[in-house]
Amino acid sequence: MFDKTVAELSRALGRKDISSVELTGVFLARINKYKDLNAFITVDPERSLAQARAADARIGKGGAGALAGVPIAQKDIFCADGWRTTCGSKILSNFTAPYDATIIGKFNAAGAVCLGKTNMDEFAMGSSNETSYYGGVKNPWDTAAVPGGSSGGSAAAVAARLSPAATGTDTGGSIRQPSALTNLTGLKPSYGRVSRYGMIAFASSLDQGGPMCRTAEDAALLLNVMAGFDPRDSTSVDAPVPDYTQTLSGDIKGLRIGLPKEYFGAGMNPEVARTIDAAIAECKKLGAQVVEVSLPNSQLAIPCYYVLAPAEASSNLSRFDGVRYGYRAENYTDLLDMYCKTRAEGFGAEVKRRIMIGTYALSAGYYDAYYLKAQKLRRLIAEDFRKAFESCDVIMGPTSPTTAFKIGEKSDDPVAMYLSDIYTISVNLAGLPGMSIPAGFDSKGLPVGLQLIGQYFDEARLLNVAHRYQQATDWHKRMPKGFE
């Protein structure tokens, strides 16, 4: 049962081949068996099983939706009423969320079972899951390697079949890069497609939640539940949500695939390059055409992002002051000292670095040179995509320049770590939807992800292309050894 997709489990639950309680038990047992992966920060079997019992009752009455009774792991960035919600940080180590994030409410309403809260880089700041206060996560494909980040716990959980699917969030690549490094199908929707209400904010103009699954079909099933307008999120877009499962099988003959010449130059590992070339050749066999496009400002995406994201983070994280919730320092002399000690003790090194970079970029005398300059570059990067999409329907390239790197390899060098997101960051800056799908393996047996980038609100097309590719290939079906 544990190797079945969400779509398969949904059918099995509907036929009553298995109950949600049994299924939830199977996955809870696997979470416990493989706890050395450190994929979860919090599991609460009683809460999960209570939801499973309620789902079984609903299924028994008939008319339950596709996700009723299906266990789903939630990234620990989403507030879930009554669940400890840490965001990977010490500062929220004692925080029990008093309300549901909109997407948690939607999963609950759909009858899905929350299987637990997955590990992540602290406040989603990282590309390896090594900045978590709760320890790093191991990659099921090589337990000496990182699973990517920041949604590393969600990635490891789904890859190791500890959960059929999970949620992630993506500010600069945090759904797509860990999906690539663990052989998953991950989708970052268009900015505004999925509500950010109750999703602990990192960089508000870039953050977006999305599904991390094994197939495009499963990603469509989850996105159907997650997407939609939310009056509680001021940046939520009020646009109709299609049924993403209905357009999965459409023909892709004549699809124009744009290949940005800047993505295929130096910097990409040769084995990754070869795998991506083979994946694109496969798409051509399915009837797609290839056109060269250019994203001339793509090399500026990382410097631009490392101004805007820390600037927004420094503002968002000012709420953690030890007054209303979370950790408070034990020893302090006055109010100011209480703030400073609480934050110094509660935040980890990477979070503090980003808060300080952001504070500096926004401080008097530096605003124009950093923040405003970065916002102007952001416009150029978004314009590059607009022009590229005049001659193509989707853009393809690698998700990550390398396969999974070793634990500790980059953790002492923040700048080297930042370069892991070279192909993903510009998509967040523009606000476009992006996906990573399994495309093959390198000679060490580590997975390679193919990135698909679409036009605004064109998630259905990305899922369609991914589904057709997955019908012609079986990379996405491979399971890491040792987790059978």
Added chain:
Amino acid sequence: MSLDREQVRRIAHLARLHISEQEAAAYADTLSRILGLIEQMNAVDTSNVAPMAHPNEAGLRLREDAVSETDQREKFQRIAPAVDAGLYLVPKVIE
């Protein structure tokens, strides 16, 4: 642009982060390296480019000025470090 320890201390103060002397030296080094990466931005002339704050440039919505949330003060204050009689407690600020 490289930062010295004094600048790091000033930034840490603005960010309400307590840092030791030793940490100030370490941060001066890593933050300077990050700023080195950021300064690649200067390679491009952006004098005629309008800043883009957000992918959703349609602007923010307005809503009715009506009560939409219920009072859940007790529930929210249960998770606070220190409260008394419905108030959040902090160290004394006025003598």
